Every structure is written in C-alpha cells, then in structure tokens.
Amino acid sequence: MAVIIEVLGWGGKRRQYFKVDADQVSIGRGYDNDIVLSDPHISENHLRLNACGDGWVITDLDSLNGLQVIKNPSTDESIFTSGAEIKLGHTKLRLVAESHPLEDTKMLHRLERDTSKLNRLSVWLPLLVTVFATQLLSVYVSTLEEWEWKNAIPVIVSAQLAIFVGAIFWSLLGRLVRHEAHFLGQYSLILLASLLFTGCSWLLSTLSYNFSSALFGDMVQQLASMSILLLLLSANLTLATNLSSRARWSGCAAFVGVVVIIGSVGQMKSWGEFSPFPQYSSTLAAPALLVVEGQTSEEFLANIDPLFQLVDKAALEK
C-alpha cells in the first residue's frame, strides 16, 4: 500500500511531500532511509512504518527525541490511519493514504480572474494616459499665471512617481509570495483607483455645490475615499498573495480602520474647539455645472429663522 508523507509548514500547510509505494517505510536523517529529512533533531534512523490493514504501525527506532502524536483519527491507538499527524523533532508530518478524501476544487473568484486581465499593456497604457491627462487638466485649471510646463511637470511627475512606487511595492510582494509580479496589473489597479477617486470627489463636490446638503459633505467624501482604498487594497492583495477572500477582506478592513483611527486621532484635538471663523461651503463651479434654479432673496431670507433658533439654543449652553 502506498503511503504519502506530507511535511507540514506554518498553519498546517503542506510544504513538501513524499510518496512511497512499499509496505515498510523508514524515516530518518540518514541517507539510507526511504524518506530523508534534514531537521537536526531527528535521529539518523528515527522510525519505521509498517502497513497494517487500513493504517500503519509506527516503530520508534530508539530515537533521541522520540515521537509525538498530534492527531490520529484511528480508534486503535497502536494503528495510525490516513490523516494522522506526528511530530519528530521540529518537523510535523502527516500520513495520508492515496484514497484520502479531497476538498472540492474551488472556483477562481471573479475578482481574481478580472484583476489578472489587467496585467496587459493594452489596459495599462490607456489608463496611464487617462490619469496623466486628468492630472494635467487639474493642474492647468488651477493655474492662474501664464502657463509654463516647468511649473506643471514637477507636480505631475511626483504624482506618477508615487503610483509607480506603489506598483513596484505590490509586484515585489507578489514576486515573493506568489512568484508572480503582475507589475502592469498592479500599476493599472492603482491608476484605476486614482481615476475613480478623482471622478468621485468631482461628482460629490458638484452635487454638494448644487444642493449644499450634508449628504454630499466631507463625511461622505471621506467615506468614498476609504471605500476606494479598501477596494484597491483588496485587489492588490488578490494579485500579490494567496490569501483566502475572507482573510483578504478582513485584513483590508483592518488596515482602512487603522488609517481612519490615525486620521481621527490627528484631528481629535480640534474636536469641539471654538473657532471665531465661520465654516461655510465655499464651493463654486463653472456655470455649466450649476443645475439648480435660485429662489428669490425673500424666500432665502424666510428660511433663515431656524438658524437664529440654533444659535440662540447654543448661546444658552454655556
């Protein structure tokens, strides 16, 4: 009966495995064994397995550190059946029969398939050009002096450099963990997120300008940016690591949570602080972006009353 011996790594994952088609298998550090292990705590001839019915009998060959049984599904203590785990020195081994049941094959997560598609020049290049153009436009629009490239280039190059460094980081991580760099894919993801962020904040500020409602205020802006960050991180991790989707999402959520906490702690000092200056929305946008129709001045002033009540109430809370 063939036996498969798996060397288990961190978290019980298989690091290495041996398959021996014999009724007797010897394990040890010596080269004359069927299975040769390098752990220095394992004796030259450590133990021997003998097939016995559905399982194996283990004989300790007078080893220095002996044998520790971690798990044994068998009801009979002297027999080890498929799935049993033992520890020799610092090495964990699992004994498996060929007929050992397997988990169902998992389908690739949609995100994992789609993010892999991003790793193409035909996706990356148009994204790069779009982000570049958006940045150029935003610099151009905020320039009030005569246009000079020398003023614009440092801004754009430093922003692009930051994205580039991000892409390098993720692809190095992917290279290490998964042996897949996905450099263009990571690059495209960050570009996509930056576009999404620009679009989102532009849309929200236009909405807030038109409807001056708290619904599109700072809180929502921050919520949107944090969501984009969460999506981006999760997608980066999908490409760079083999984390399960639950681990990935909870890791990203924890990271975003930490960012939010750090941000809030930084602002905590100013919470509830008095300011002699009014905090008003100063957003103005080109006439093309204004869709609402104004009231008459009388209507505007008629609605001011609650504001007086609000400050009167605040004045009483000394």
Add this chain to the structure above:
Amino acid sequence: MIKNREASAMVRMAFIFILSWSSSICAQNDIARDLFADYKSAVLQIRIIDLTSGSKSAIGSGFPVNESGLIATNYHVIQLAASEPQQYRIEYLTETNKTGKLRLVDVDVINDLALVEAVDFEGQFMQLATQEPEIGMPVYALGNPLDLGLTVVPGTYNGINRASYLPRVHFTGSLNPGMSGGPTMDRQGQVVGINVATAGNQVSFLVPVSRLQTLVSDYRARGMAIENMQLRIGEQLMAEQQEKFSSLFAHNWQAISLGEAQVLDELAPFVKCWGGSNSSDDKAQFLSADRSCRSEDNIYMTSTFATGILEYQFIWLEANQLNSWQFYNYYERLFGDFAPGNRAGEENVTRFQCDHGFTRQFGGRQNKNVFCLRAYKDYPKLYDILFLQGSVDDKENALISHFTLAGVSKENGLAFTRKFMEVSQWQ
C-alpha cells in the same frame, strides 16, 4: 489701558520728549504747570486688583465728579472687575499715595464710561464743562501713563470726530496706556472730555463730557447702583444698534459702480471706503477690483471681544486670459476666505452657523449666498452676522458682495441683508 500696544506707546513717548524742547509751546507749558499743581490731587490712579495674587492686573486713571466720591473712569479700565467681580476688586491711589476701595455703580459701554464710588472719600473734585470748547483751543490731558506717575499732556481740541458714529473728540496730543479714564481740561480747569484712545502720532480721542453728564445725572435720578451689570450692558448694546440701524434705514442707500456692477456706496459719513485693483500688475491674467467699507466704531467689551462694527466689501472679477474653469477655481479660493472683522472668543459668542442657498435676481442674475450667524452668550438677542454673496452664472465675470454686522438684532440684521441685496446689483 488705552487700546494700543505698549511698545508703540513707548516710541511715541520719546517723540514727545524731543518736541517739548521746542519754544513754541512754552506758553502752554505755564498753564499746564498751573493746572497740574491745582488738580493733581483730583486725578486718581484706578487699579484693578486680582484677589488671588493680591497684585494689580490693570491700571487706568479716574477723577471725582462730586463731593461724595463719585468717580468717573473708562469702562475698559474697570472691565475685568465688572465682568468678574468675584475675582477682581477696584481701588484708587491718590497722588499722595492714599488708597481706598471703589464700588462699581454704573457703566456706559457704548461710550466707554464707568462710574465708581468711594466710601468716605475726601478731596477735591472736578467741574464738568457745560459748553463744548471751540476747535483749536488748547486743552490738557491728565493721567498716569504706564504707571510713571501723574502726567500732564498739552494738546489741541479738534471737535467731535465726524468719521465715527460714536461721538469722540479728536484731541491732538499723546495719550498713552494708563491715561485712560483721566480728565482732559480746558484752561479754566473744567473737564471737556475723558481720555479714551489713541491712533498714534498725536491723534487721540476723548469721550465728550456731555456723555459723562448724562451718565451722572441718570445715576443721581436713580439714586442707587446698578445690580445686574450684564443686563445693563445688554440693554445699552441693544438700544445703540437700534438707533444706528434706524438712522441707516431712514435714508436712501446710494450705489456706485464697480466693474459692470452697482455696489453700495458710503452708507453714512462714519463709513469709510477704500479701494484697490491688480490693474498695475503686468503679469496678472485676470482683473480684480475691490471696494471695502468699514466703520471704525469698535465697542470695547473685553480685551478679546469687540462689537459694534459694520463692514462691507465688494470684489469685481474679470477672467481676461483665464478660461472659465481656471477663473472659477480662483474665484472659489477667494470666496472661501472671508472672516468677521470683530474679535470674539468662546466665552463671548457661539460658533458660527451658516446657511447656503442660490438666489436669482429679477434681472436674471443667479447668486450663491452664505448667511452665517453667531449669538452673544451674555447678551440675548444680539448676533454677529456674516453675509457673503457671489454671482455664479457668468463664465467671465463675477461679483462678490460681503458684509459683517457685529452686535445686531435679528430684525435689523435681516432688514440690512434685504436692503443690501437690493442695492448691490449686477444686471
């Protein structure tokens, strides 16, 4: 204390020292010498003593106005003791180093006057003039500048200042910190004004003696000290703003052109307008012209709180070389930069609360409006209002209109806003 920085006061003192060698004011100096000798015992140093440390926190001057020890000084001299009686007490110190306790009996916060009373006060008192001196008459200010001892400052009476809403005498002479609350006398030794403020370089201000006479006769008629000072001050502020805004609403508001727009001109003689533009800047890609108007009538409440000001401002913008997106980008930055012109702290006022909204004028112009409001914590129904309006429907031109009213009632604030929106127009 005179509301000015001490360092600059020291500089001015040196300046006077040099001038006093000039022979042209020798004749004045003889009278000054006599007045000083005659009245030195009637000018007191007023000290605000911090009860915890037992030391003086502020000093000013004052003078008795009747035989029973009623003493006049400035409100800003005794303000600490008026606001926090449990933390400060008021004392006087005579020229012969006699001290005694003082009790606050009444204030006129609008005219920066206070009446304090000494128990068992014996000494000289000063006569209040019943007639205003003519412009150009020499007058003499007495007081304790910077705690240096009693000092006489000769100067010229220049009449009631027309550039301020609150009546103030323009005194050409140097008042310095510590002289506040002291008397300014004519040659006969009659008080013509109470030292109150300086604008530097011999430009100083006195409260006309008529205001003190009113306060003294009110007190005599009432026969007792004011118990609730906060209520009294609130009533004075309320009455003052009512009178000021009624007079402003009583006449037609004139408009003057700024760019293509019509904006509010000087509302009254006490409102001064200034203007500027970036036209001389060759590199400017756009045109910006502004007109800022302001009344300088600060009512002193505490060292960190002033009220009573009225200011308004207009900025006309033309895009010129900028495209509409760039233009609105700049316009937005400018629009976010407005702050009230009066100082106030957390213990005085609430935070600002703002309303935003678009309005459309009959002429068809669409505006964004910001109406911000904060309430006075100690004086109910008084507010600071900051209003901001910007046109939003033209790609190449824009008009920003702004005003701040400090210490105004709701009715007057809204009426002012309504009229302001009507008069300032860009069709």
